[in-house]
Amino acid sequence: KQEVTQIPAALSVPEGENLVLNCSFTDSAIYNLQWFRQDPGKGLTSLLLIQSSQREQTSGRLNASLDKSSGRSTLYIAASQPGDSATYLCAVKEGYSGAGSYQLTFGKGTKLSVIP
Amino acid sequence: GAGVSQTPSNKVTEKGKYVELRCDPISGHTALYWYRQSLGQGPEFLIYFQGTGAADDSGLPNDRFFAVRPEGSVSTLKIQRTERGDSAVYLCASSLGPAATIYFGEGSWLTVV
Numbered sequence: 001k002q003e004v005t006q007i008p009a010a011l012s013v014p015e016g017e018n019l020v021l022n023c024s025f026t027d028s029a030i031y032n033l034q035w036f037r038q039d040p041g042k043g044l045t046s047l048l049l050i051q052s053s054q055r056e057q058t059s060g061r062l063n064a065s066l067d068k069s070s071g072r073s074t075l076y077i078a079a080s081q082p083g084d085s086a087t088y089l090c091a092v093k094e095g096y097s098g099a100g101s102y103q104l105t106f107g108k109g110t111k112l113s114v115i116p
Numbered sequence: 117g118a119g120v121s122q123t124p125s126n127k128v129t130e131k132g133k134y135v136e137l138r139c140d141p142i143s144g145h146t147a148l149y150w151y152r153q154s155l156g157q158g159p160e161f162l163i164y165f166q167g168t169g170a171a172d173d174s175g176l177p178n179d180r181f182f183a184v185r186p187e188g189s190v191s192t193l194k195i196q197r198t199e200r201g202d203s204a205v206y207l208c209a210s211s212l213g214p215a216a217t218i219y220f221g222e223g224s225w226l227t228v229v
Binding site: 004031032034036043044045049089091102103105107108109 | 220
């Protein structure tokens, strides 16, 4: 059974710092990996989607990398801002097995606080 | 609509009652998912629809939970004989297809007292 782990569970940084969030997964046979942001009391907002054949994706100050063979992904946030404060969730979608396995398996998230 | 819409946003019900949660996906999205999120945890998969049919319901915890999508658009998650352990945020999501980016709604916060 796929397991997704995110380290650290919480992170506090001063404004302007660059930071890295880590995600690891136990089964490397994934279809894609997606990073989400969740604000308190809100739903999830998709940040970046990396297909299994890709190594990285970039959007603005965000860069996500994927190393499928080692079961790892990182989310890099450049020049952090207080508005980046939220919980960041990593989720993997496993390859279609014939049983309709298009479900996402999520980590517990990293709670980021950016201090002004 | 512009995004995934879920109603009600909050629901408080008594133990043993029946509850329905509604999801209106993004127009044109054929794939629809239900997830459940408890405090401090990541969302857990419940059920996936492709069109009108439930392609994967392996995440439904027991037979008190049931979901339908009769016309391939709006979906309803139904919970019978609610228990306090059912208290959680129920998230609906949709996508153009199973391989595409998934978009989540704001969730329905269910509290069973």
